[in-house]
Amino acid sequence: MAKTKNKNLMNIKNISLENIVAFLLTIYIFFSIFLPPLFPKKVIFILVLTISLIYVYLKKKLSLVIINPVIIFLFFLFYYCVGYTVQDGPLALQFLLLTVSLFIIFTVTEIRYDIEENLQTVSIIFSLLVIYMSMGFFSNFISIPIPFTDQLIAFFIDNKLGYIGFRAFGNFKPPMLHFISSPILLVPLLLLFDKLVRETKLKNFILFLIVLTAILLSGSRGIVAFSLIGIMLIYFYRVGIKTKLSLIFILALACAFIITNLETDFTLFSPTEKSNSVKVGHFISFIEQLNVKQVIVGDGLASLYYSVGFDKITGQTEVFLLDSIRYFGILGTLLFFLLLLIPMRLNNKNKITLIRRYKQLPILYLIFILYLLMSFTNPILLNSYGILVILWFWSKVLEIKEVV
Template structure:
């Protein structure tokens, strides 16, 4: 197949997956890419077993779920989603720039969300805004309203793919540090506004940490010391404000209380069988967080243990992160590892990894590692503070 066609299909698949994951378009784009991947497995194999390991773990979890009480629809969705990791064969064989695809998808999502947020806040009742919001709600693409954190109230237009924005934001920031282009800076600002409008605490926190850590990694040690001297008091001031003036970090805040309930219920129901073998993908359990039986929570790795057990969860994490030593041994690849680690940290409190856009992030990460080339060569530079 022509390389330009393949790259166009991959870009379309990424856009469709991020923007309208419930729509059939990403499935239509996926099938030709998947069949091409199957062919390339034999014609152009790559030196990694990671896609096979991940898919076999998900297959094991799905088979186990058939023997107990589980949400089989969720199990099938997770298993089929994992098969998108086979697209790594297409990405490598045709040298698809996944970083570019993710940046384009992120900027497009941010532009749409910022535009819709502007219409809802500044032009209430405007017909286009109402039509888009009706489509947004009808297809359950996210949440709209106001989020309260004590004395802090935030407008909220949260797309289900909003957590994905952490990766394109970080990649664009790496671009800007190297090129200093105003257009790149504009895209960064657009994504940051969209992240704030999402009202997601984890996403906002990880975005700030990512920008700081990448900038810190970019500078030489003398400048790093100065950055820390400025960042530490600012960070302490922000922490003090959040603790004293808002409920963001309070255990009584609704979202925090729900997550605590999930964790308490997990330990109350954990047994040796579940810890070693799991209960299967989408297995049900009662959580005090919701006060009912659910098949999935916001805490990805706790669910992973429930689904496939501790040993396979550790193997799953190792397969996703391979090869960790190579990442941090190379200065050029270090930013890639930083971004992925922060994304994994965000998955500790948000279901952002084992879904359609989460698998896109894994594909991007694997493509950089397997090629051995960073999307952007980000090296410390002896420049000024800005």
């Protein structure tokens, strides 16, 4: 009788602890998207990690042991040491500590926390905020006053949460309200679009339209381009042959439209455009300082080099693929991305098993690969919301119990 009471008490404690962890994870997702650079997010992260470690300790034995977080942490630790004295020290330490966030996957899988559902919910709220603030900032186009937007925009600017104004591409000058964390919207947008294609409901369409509007308002060519690519690929995958032929026809018309608007398009992709010229400068400096050691081994985490793009010595640029090669070398970069794409676990015999679900979850892999490709030319992977995308991907892959 006493044993039964103790067991029930333990179950109650586990349930309450699971609820606390789940709540903190949701708050962490919220702060990582809404306020990524601010101090409260760091406090929440420490709480999440601490409670997660306590939960894992109380569990004694995990039902699934994924080894990728351990390997990635050791990988970064090695390259942190390799780059010692020739690196941006604070940045290198930030990258190293960031990999600790990946250990949250143990708790996520144990309590079966649905990152995808919560990520979509928070992203929709975030998108509504972007639209609301944009209506207030660009209120000269409408006659209706928008309450509280002045305070929100002041907070946005004072805390350097992003950029606001107009972007200029030739004669095309779209309004822009770009949060630092806007790139993460690619994931919920494509998930919502996939759901819309499978279930043509008004609710799905409205939610998709909300997130798409926020992406268009971000003014980021990368997010918009990869969103359109993802939409086309998902649609092409889901629909029948007749619709596929119709899609090809529509794409042909789109190409014709692009050709007739070459001035704007050349401006978008011109090397003299401000953002493009900076990235071209990074590439030129990378090539000029390339050496055999850097290609094979790398110079270490957050290693410094002079970039014409910034006209200064820097440890990080906007072109993450080049930075990754500088940090880890070509083989190290390939290993890093493979560790992200292929979760590995220890089975009952302590043997390593690769977990590959691309046959069961093709859309999941498509979305994650598109995000990784987008990260090649933008620093959107080694930060809090980039880690969220990795945790989301791993959690979905690990949902299926049978190992292929």
